[in-house]
Amino acid sequence: MKSKKIKCDIYTRVSTTMQVDGYSLDAQKEKLKRYAEFQNMEIINEYSDEGKSGKSVEGRPEFQRMLENIENGTDEVQFVLVFKLSRFGRNAADVLNSLQRMQDFGVNLICVEDGIDSSKDSGKLAYGRRKNEKVSGTRNEYRIVKQENYMLHDGIHEGIISETDWELAHQKREKTGVKYEKTHSLDHEHILSGILRCPLCGSGMYGNVNRKKKKDGTLYKDYFYYACKHRRLVDGHKCGYRKQWSEDKINNAVEEVIRKLVQNPKFEEAILNKIGSRIDTEEIEKEIEGLEKQHRQLTGAKARLGQQMDSLDIMDKFYEKKYQDMETRLYRLYDEIEGVENSIEEVKNRLLNIQQQKISEENVYQFLLYFDKLYDKFTDLEKKEFLNSFVEQVGIYEQEQPDGRFLKHIKFRFPVYFGDRETQELCWDNESTVETVVLLSKNS
Secondary structure: OOOOOEEEEEEEEEOOOOOOOOOOHHHHHHHHHHHHHHOOEEEEEEEEEEOOOOOOOOOOHHHHHHHHHHHHOOOOOOEEEEOOHHHHOOOHHHHHHHHHHHHOOOOEEEEOOOOEEOOOOOOOOOOOOOOEEEOOOOOOOEEEOOOOOOOOOOOOOOOOOOHHHHHHHHHHHHHHOOOOOOOOOOOOOOOOOOOEEOOOOOOEEEEEEEOOEOOOOOEOOOEEEEEEOOOEOOOOOEOOOOOOEEHHHHHHHHHHHHHHHHOOHHHHHHHHHHOOOOOOOHHHHHHHHHHHHHHHHHHHHHHHHHHHHHOOOOOOOOHHHHHHHHHHHHHHHHHHHHHHHHHHHHHHHHHHHHHHHHHHHHHHHHHHOOHHHHHHHOOHHHHHHHHHHHEEEEEEOOOOOOOOOOEEEEEEEEEEEEOOEEEEEEEOOOOOOOOOOEEOOOOO
């Protein structure tokens, strides 16, 4: 059984200065007819402008008639065949406008000699074709593709819960599934929330509030505390740490440690040496240079392959096989180019992150020089943002020690100077005080 032929129009044009072999109207028509026959297409109309310039649609009566017939939709053609894109038009704006007019009514362009087919989306099916369809005669209007005869069946399996339970759960979810809005202590922030670590399971501890009423109905002052909310760990075991730590107590202790750091004269000297220092990005820059060179080589290979495809003889009996072979190689090159472009973007982002990290680090160091003067003037939110950019985690003991200590360690995001060395972590063991610091890690 023969497949249904695709309807098409052919358009030829030649200017008075181009009456040469290969570009004559007869030569163009012959090649277009052979192509249509080879592609199982049925030619409905033939349009031809002889001795007309392609610089503008104006002055090409046959071309205009073709567009009008397409817009009227009388012949239901799907394609217009031209010998080369230059026969369709030479003015870029006119070419795009004319093509858009055709595509608005579902008609695409094939330039036989150039290997251009405007109906192809880089050889890949566009997502959503079954969900949306274009409204004929419009440019940006689509409608939902209606699916007729939906098949609906009641499930034969037993539900996990009853329909009544599901409805009750759904109603409760609608009431509770809303974002909580603060109504009290609007300016308060849990400054070390997530940074403070549970001494039992190591997860982040989070801020909470205890709000109680007096006998007369008025509220006591809000009591804010940190607690571990990870009642069940990933491995299934429960975290049994129940102690609630006063936020003021923990916040003030961490603040005091930072004050002791910045009051050290050598700390200020070390910070000033870091600000403005260069970062070594030579290896990353070399990697980018190598990838960009590879990108240029692949792009050049793609261009050369495109030229070879353009020069194929459409009358060659192996034209289709050669074209498909080259098209496969072209798609492979596109994949390789895309991979290299993704790698370039990834490495450039890595370089940018390093540079931004340097800027962020310097901003924190700059602030630390004036910590004593500025920190007390900060809002809770500003304090939280600063500590999140400077402190990675704060460890505590399960209980306050006999000598009153409860801080176990503080890990910073950047190296800090204490004593005569750099470190990113300060630790207080059982015999230590804040003044006798054990340097756990050195970052030189």
